[in-house]
Amino acid sequence: MRIAFLVADFPCLSETFVLNQVTGLIDRGHQVDIYTNRVGDWAVSHPDVGRYRLWERTYPMPEVPQNYIWRALKGFWLALIHIHRAPLLILRSLNLVAYGEQALNLWLLYTAVALVGRPQAYDIIHCQFGTQGYRGLAFKRLLRSTPRLLLMFRGFDISRYVQEGGDRVYRQLFPDVDYCLANCDFFRHRVLALGWSSDRIAVHFSGLDTNKFTFRPRQLEPDQPVRLATTGRLVEKKGLEFAIRAVAQQAQRYPNLTYTIIGDGPLHPALQQLIIELQAESYIxxxxxxxxxxxxxxxxxxxxxxAPSVTAADGNQDAPVNVLKEAMAMGLPVLSTYHGGIPELVEDGVSGFLVPERDADALAERLGYLLDHPERWPELGIAGRRFVERHFDIQMLNDRLVQVYDRLLSPVNQSGPRSSDRTPLSPPLPSSSMRPASVEK
Structure with a gap:
């Protein structure tokens, strides 16, 4: 199969889920090309980027200016310098009769420029976030023969983006989409609430290669400090303020405690100031x-x-967090929240503990329990590792992704795989009834 991935940024260190799908499909013998709005820094990218020489498969897409006058002027210039290389493609992108608004607002033209000199035939256009959907539609309209269009919803695209744009933000796009995937059941229900058909969407988790994460049961040696960690961007939805406050509470009882926060972001100054105010610089x-x-x-x-994730003021929410999967694969008991898709990953009381969002006291109480009962750490870690292996193994998930593509291309499934004829693409998920009433979304 020939597959085009559409992404906002590539390579992107925080989006290994895209990289894992790219390399998995290549390993299975498929041709994958990556079209991106912004090309990242190849020098600081994931080792697999160099191992697979992915810069040879990555094509930048020209930015579409918000200002319509500048968009028209830049578009005219782009058309002028590229039309001799692909005249039919450029002219087709300007066909108002056939394509209406997408031709008029020049989205088709800017997409056509990205395709000049590139393969003109794909089987699948896979938009890695719903926000890439309108660009994906432009690909579908311009390419010959017409590819199948698949949207993958991953988080902000079905939370913050919908809150900002309204419930109709994908309405014009949906009639031309062949199938949707969501990276958790929580977000699948969000897509359904927008009017999407339940037999044309499945849950497809973001996976990881568990072989890269060595499992080790956690045990506390005499006189050893208890070490805690968090990994993630320093943004509101990661809830780090509440974790810092919870750790500071427990440090009063357990002075032999350290907390390492890996990551950076706009909240770095505010979080550092909070650490100073709590006089916690020596251990956070x-x-x-x-x-x-x-x-x-x-x-x-x-x-x-x-991983104390919260719903941000702009509506942004998390799916099952990748760094949580990695920690669980390594045998770390986890402390997280009833938030987004996280309860589909962390089984409360089995692989760790879940508490309501924005509740530093509840975080501190559960953390205190874990500190008081280190004898439970190995069993919690083993349960987490087994759950990740069973539900989030990247090889299994990449095989399932290929099954989705195959069924999309099957003549009997030209409107997308139906629930009656596809292998289940997700494991049994925790019931929503497991959530405390105070955190129902």
Whole structure:
């Protein structure tokens, strides 16, 4: 199969789920090309980017200016310099009769420019976020023969983006979409609420290669400090303020405690100031971004992992967090929240504990329990590892992704795989009834 991935940024260190799908499909013998709005820094990218020479498969898409006058002027210039290379493609992108608004607003033209000199035939256009959907529609309209269009919803595209744009933000796009995937059942229901058909969407988790994460049961040695860690962007939805407050509470009882926060972002100054106000500089540390090997090294020395995600003021929410999967794969008991898709990953009381969002006292209480009962750490870690292996193994999930593509291309499934004829694409998920009433979305 020939597959085009549409992404906002590539390569992107925080989006290994895209990279894992790209390399998995290549390993299975498929041709994958990556079209991106912004090309990242190849020098600081994931090792697999170099191993697979993905820069040879990555094509930048020209930015579409918001200002319509500048968009028209730039579009005229782009058409002028590229029309001799692909005259039919450029002219087709300007066909108002056939394509209406997308031709008039020049989205088709800007997409056509990205396709000049590129393959003109794909089987699948896979938009890695719903926000890439309108660009995906432009690909579908311009390419010959017409590919199948698949949208993957991952988080902000079905939470913050919908809150900002309204419930009709995808309405014009949906008639031309062949199938949807969501990376958790929580977001699948969000897509259904927008009017999407239940037999044309499935849950497809973001996976990881568990072989890259060595499992080790966590045990506390005499006189050893208890080490906690969090990995993620320093933004509101990660809820780090509440974790810092909870750790500071427990440090009064357990002075032999350290908390390492890996990552960076706009809240770095505010979080550092909070640490200073709590007089916690000696045991809570913001260490900035680390590469994958450095993160694994830090987590290997830790005993517990904290992921206190919250719903941000702009509506942004998390799916089952990838760093949580990695921590669980390594045997770390986890402390997280009843938030978004996280209850589909963390089984409360089995692999860790869940508490309501924005509740530092509840976080502190559950953290205190874990600190008081280190004898439970190995069983919690084993349960987490087994759950990740069973539901989030990247090889299994990439095989299922290929099944989705195959069924989309099957003549009997030209409107997309139906619930009656597809292999279940997700494991049994925790019932929504498991959520406390106070955190129902």
């Amino acid at each position: 540390h913001l260490v900035g971004w680390k590469n994958e090997a450095e993160i694994v090294e830090i987590l290997d020395r830790c005993h517990l992992f904290v």
